[in-house]
Amino acid sequence: MSRDTLPLVIEPQQLQSCLDDEQVLVIDLCKAGIYHQQHIPGAVHIEYPRLTTNRPPVMGLLPDEQHLGELFASIGLQPHHHVVAYDEEGGGKACRLLWTLDVIGHGGFSLLNGGLQAWAREGHPIDNVPVKIASQSYPVSIHHEAYADRAYILAHLQDPAIQLLDTRSPGEFAGTDVRARRGGHIPGAVNVEWTRAIDQQNNLRLRPQAELSELYRDAGIDADKEVITYCHTHHRSAHTYIVLKWLGYTRIKGYPGSWSDWGNDPDTPIDR
Numbered sequence: 001m002s003r004d005t006l007p008l009v010i011e012p013q014q015l016q017s018c019l020d021d022e023q024v025l026v027i028d029l030c031k032a033g034i035y036h037q038q039h040i041p042g043a044v045h046i047e048y049p050r051l052t053t054n055r056p057p058v059m060g061l062l063p064d065e066q067h068l069g070e071l072f073a074s075i076g077l078q079p080h081h082h083v084v085a086y087d088e089e090g091g092g093k094a095c096r097l098l099w100t101l102d103v104i105g106h107g108g109f110s111l112l113n114g115g116l117q118a119w120a121r122e123g124h125p126i127d128n129v130p131v132k133i134a135s136q137s138y139p140v141s142i143h144h145e146a147y148a149d150r151a152y153i154l155a156h157l158q159d160p161a162i163q164l165l166d167t168r169s170p171g172e173f174a175g176t177d178v179r180a181r182r183g184g185h186i187p188g189a190v191n192v193e194w195t196r197a198i199d200q201q202n203n204l205r206l207r208p209q210a211e212l213s214e215l216y217r218d219a220g221i222d223a224d225k226e227v228i229t230y231c232h233t234h235h236r237s238a239h240t241y242i243v244l245k246w247l248g249y250t251r252i253k254g255y256p257g258s259w260s261d262w263g264n265d266p267d268t269p270i271d272r
Contacts, residue, residue: 006082008246009206010110012119015040015084025081029093030116040086040119041127044075048093051100052233052256057180057264060233062147062256068104069140076133082108086115090195090204096238099254102146102245111242118203146241148228148253150261150268157187157269162226164189165219165244167237168259175272179232180263184270186230192219194236197243206243213247223249230255230262 006018018024019042026043028035035045050071053061063071077083083101085094091111098109112119120126156162166189171177173191175184185191196215199207206212221227227249229237234256241254255261262268 006084006108006110008110008242009113010084011113012122012124015110015112015119016124018084023080023082025075025077025083027075027083027085027094027097028116029085029087029097031088034088034116036128036130038116038120038126038128039131040116041125042131043086043127044131044133046071046075046097048087048096051093051096057260058257059260060235060257061261062100062103062142065104065140065142068100068142069138072138072140073135076136077106077138078136079106079138082110084110084112086112086119088116090198090239091115091206091242092194092235092239095242096235099146099234099238099241103142103254104140105143111246114203114205118205121203146253148255150255150257150265152253153186153228153255153262154268162228163221165216165221165227165229165237165240166191167194167229167231167240169193172232172259175270180259181266182263182270184263184272185259186262187269187271189230189271190219190221192216192221192240194231194239197240206246209247212243216244216247223247226251226253228253228255230258232259234258 028039028043028045053063085097087093101109166185173185229240231237
């Protein structure tokens with residue numbers, strides 16, 4: 001399988017056949033201790049906090065172009081690379097990286113289905129030697145096709161062509177589990193908790209596409225509309241962003257900062 005034919009969601013066996021391809025860059029988003037114990041051979045490591053900017057109480061914001069350029073340069077990322085990302089927790093951290101790559105217009109990327117759990121449990125090779133790649137310049141330009149902020153959402157709250165998908169827990173959505181200044185959800189949003197896309201009995205893989213399409217269709221998520229995903233910081237909702245992309249949704253945006261931004265602003269409207 002060549003770089004040009006790698007799917008958005010890649011199975012461990014498919015990735016193993018590409019590990020010697022210099023155009024494929026495997027990025028590990030696991031905790032540092034896990035990476036030093038076991039990682040996919042050749043994988044470079046990114047500490048998850050480096051992917052975000054925090055301005056408490058708002059967390060999970062998108063870093064600026066300089067920060068992202070320096071981060072990606074430090075791991076040797078180049079525009080020709082096809083990135084395969086994974087983590088140890090079901091894909092949330094890996095998908096935040098992939099969403100970030102989408103925001104900057106990096107063309108080729110994949111999520112390792114099941115992440116480190118599927119890879120290690122199913123007998124694929126493991127290494128424990130840290131991988132270092134010479135830093136190279138990586139130009140970053142932020143594109144807004146995949147990005148929504150508070151102002152954009154406020155301007156489109158009454159727009160029937162836009163849907164808001166809240167990927168938090170039902171308690172957070174209802175406002176009974178309050179993690180910001182105020183609890184609740186953005187008016188008009190529907191709630192599909194992000195973990196419903198994950199098969200806990202199949203090494204944290206995504207559920208089959210047909211099953212997932214039915215899940216979001218039954219929730220009222222229309223593939224013909226623009227869908228904005230959010231959670232508390234755009235960690236969980238980045239996972240849903242990639243899932244929807246895998247299902248063929250073509251108009252998707254992620255909301256960095258998410259409820260930590262919306263719920264901590266006293267002037268934004270909320271529903272419970």
